[in-house]
């Protein structure tokens with residue numbers, strides 16, 4: 082019986098179509114449209130509440146600057162910069178850190194994760210250190226990074242790399258483990274040797290899982306960025322937020338948060354596009 | 367050609383007594399035969415096929431193909447599975463060509479050969495399509511073409527049409543017979559449909575469970591009559607078939 086993968090659950094296609102038809106036809110909208118409509122309403126409600134709370138001074142400006150204050154502060158930072166650096170210097174510094182950490186994490190975690198999935202030897206070797214460090218919050222080992230690597234770029238990038246490494250490594254492992262046995266059998270019976278099996282079957286089978294891992298890792302990376310930029314940085318969006326908070330410049334904090342949100346959104350959006358491009362078969366099998 | 371003597375296969379099971387899936391099975395398959403294994407589910411048909419394919423080790427007994435002991439999977443035995451195992455990241459033509467690429471052929475040469483196999487199964491126009499864009503029946507045809515590409519001595523098919531609707535299944539059965547007629551392949555096929563067994567087999571073996579063994583063997587001539595030009599309609603109404 083052909084089964085479709087819907088929200089990760091295997092559902093009988095006939096059962097499924099009859100259900101979606103009945104629930105969505107109530108408003109003449111598809112489920113996706115309905116969700117988007119509700120989301121749009123929520124965003125508008127939040128915006129309105131923000132505007133009302135700040136404009137009528139129900140909440141002090143120190144705690145909640147008005148949307149127009151934040152907008153003017155953004156324009157000011159765009160034209161004049163912040164703390165002796167332009168906005169692009171700050172964004173650029175953060176991006177360079179995130180991207181170089183991502184590059185290092187990808188190039189280490191993918192091969193190590195794949196080998197851990199393939200070989201019990203490699204798994205035995207790397208399991209203890211990874212299992213030990215990855216549940217730790219990066220802020221907990223941040224002091225060690227400073228003591229060992231100083232307060233320059235090295236400690237920041239290492240911190241981000243460590244935070245990104247584990248999710249990718251675990252995803253690559255899971256991807257290899259998840260290769261269907263039938264597919265391996267089929268390739269074997271077509272004469273594949275070990276290397277061909279890896280190259281033609283296992284790697285592509287694991288690719289969706291790896292891409293998901295890298296997406297999660299980049300999310301974790303942004304989350305760790307502010308912590309990393311606490312290390313005596315003079316540039317970076319995280320630095321901008323921290324420094325503004327010392328001067329109680331709440332509007333600058335808002336600008337910084339907004340910029341991070343925008344960057345994270347842009348990243349995860351383009352990553353989803355990349356997934357569709359690289360794994361067009363996802364959900365179609 | 368294929369010789370199986372006193373084959374016993376047991377699955378180890380944690381904590382409990384091991385499951386004997388096959389006990390003392392002996393079977394000879396001759397060149398050009400279509401041997402169909404028929405039986406309810408759980409009687410060890412897949413276990414037998416997987417052991418012949420080399421996916422499972424024999425617990426005891428002898429298993430030889432052309433006097434060579436079967437030690438593991440290899441391209442001398444082509445396998446068609448019930449669930450299609452095509453690679454979704456490769457086009458139809460590259461899926462069919464993959465066995466030849468594994469054997470060391472260049473991609474171009476492999477593709478050229480794959481093209482002739484695709485026309486054998488009637489899919490010339492779908493070479494550059496992704497497998498997931500095909501219907502279930504078409505995917506099984508690709509699976510058959512792929513298994514034939516390495517020119518195996520023996521074609522193993524585990525309920526290849528079990529997931530298809532009855533109309534498509536009948537088309538596929540006719541396709542298989544025409545492929546068999548053109549290639550003279552030796553085929554070992556599993557089914558739980560009596561009608562399919564009678565339509566396809568030059569010989570049918572009936573298996574029974576706990577422990578799995580062969581209980582009956584019937585030689586048949588319906589397939590040969592069909593290949594010789596007689597229509598299914600007349601064969602299907604034949605007293606012997608019923």
Ligand SMILES: Nc1ncnc2c1ncn2[C@@H]1O[C@H](COP(=O)(O)OP(=O)(O)O)[C@@H](O)[C@H]1O
Nearest residue numbers: 377385387405406407408409410411412413414
């Ligand atoms: N991997 C396995 N581990 C343990 N027992 C198995 C396994 N595969 C099959 N069996 C058992 O072996 C018996 C035969 O199974 P199988 O060969 O799949 O039968 P069939 O293909 O005729 O339905 C069944 O009782 C089944 O429960």
Ligand SMILES: [Mg+2]
Nearest residue numbers: 411412413524
């Ligand atoms: Mg079976």
